[in-house]
Amino acid sequence: MSQLIPTQSNEQGNLLVSGRDLHKFLEVGTRYNVWFPRMVEYGFAENVDFIRVTQKCDTLGGEQEMVDHHLRIEMAKEICMIQRNEKGRQARQYFLDLERKWNSPEMVIKRAHEYLERKVAMLTTDNLVLAQQVNELKPKATYYDMVLQNKSLLSVSKIAKDYGMSAIKLNQTLHELGIQFKQGDIWLLYAKYQDRGYTQTTTHVIDADKSRVSTKWTQKGRLFIYDLLKQQGILPLIEHGEMAS
Missing domain, CATH: 1.20.5 (Single alpha-helices involved in coiled-coils or other helix-helix interfaces)
Known part of the structure; x- marks a missing residue:
């Protein structure tokens, strides 16, 4: 598809978009240095969802420093939803398609x-x-x-085994990192991660009156956990030169 808004990737493999490029595409009437702080107030954090960058530019008054921000694609999608207009819808769909391919x-x-x-x-x-x-x-x-x-669904205990930890420990780690929460006896992803194809909910029928619901992870979700834990310095046993027993 044509590149509606330029993107780039960082060393961690995250897709990034310029705040100023997004501001321009959305045709926001408010100046960027006023508009962007308002967007941040929706709950975004510097050095997590975006980073501040500067560059030199020539003006009639001489060389000046221009502030821009590199946004993670997740933040850019949410900003597009906030706009509630056709340009926002178009940009969000573009990011969704780009992210799916990425x-x-x-x-x-x-x-x-x-x-x-x-x-x-x-x-x-x-x-x-x-x-x-x-x-x-x-x-x-x-x-x-x-x-x-491997195309099959996995229980959290099988993924935990990759890291030599228990399912309880991995579930708690994912909870502490803001990925999931517990509702009754089942772990569910927070809304931010629910539509990314990381998990599937399955129902196991015990008898005519009883059934058990559980969350299984897809292979895409397994790679998401891998990248997430790697950022925390936690690697699977295979990357320590050993295999889980």
């Missing part, structure tokens, strides 16, 4: 391999160090390969 299995594994190649290219020419670091990087791509080859 998070496809093919693109995820492609980025993992590109990351590996960049790291290898930066290694020293010393053969011993090169061999050691390449071996350390290989499991990262291998983990993605292993996940993408």
Whole structure:
């Protein structure tokens, strides 16, 4: 699809969009330096949902510094919803389509391999160090390969086993990171994550009067957990050079 609004990605693999580019596309009448702080008041946090960036620009009065913001695609989508107009709807749909393509299995594994190649290219020419670091990087791509080859739904206990932890511990960790909450006996995703295809709710019929509802994770959700925990310094056992028993 045509690029309605320019985007870029950071080293963590997140899609970013310029606040000023979004402001321009939405045809907001309010000046950017007034409009953007109002958007932040909807609950967005600096260095989490967006980062502040500056660049030099030439004006009639000489060189001046212009402030912009790089927004994560999730924040950009919510801002589009806030606008409640056709431009906002159009931009949100564009971001949804872009995000769907970006998070496809093919693109995820492609980025993992590109990351590996960049790291290898930066290694020293010393053969011993090169061999050691390449071996350390290989499991990262291998983990993605292993996940993408599996199409089945997973219980949280099976994902927890990847990290050598219990299901209780992983559920609590995801809760502390603001991903899910507990309602009765079932864990549910917060609204921000509900429409991303990370989980599916299944019902197990026990008898004519009883049934049990549980949340299962998709492979996309499994990769989401992987990226989330990696940011916290928590890696699966396979990336420590060992397999879970």
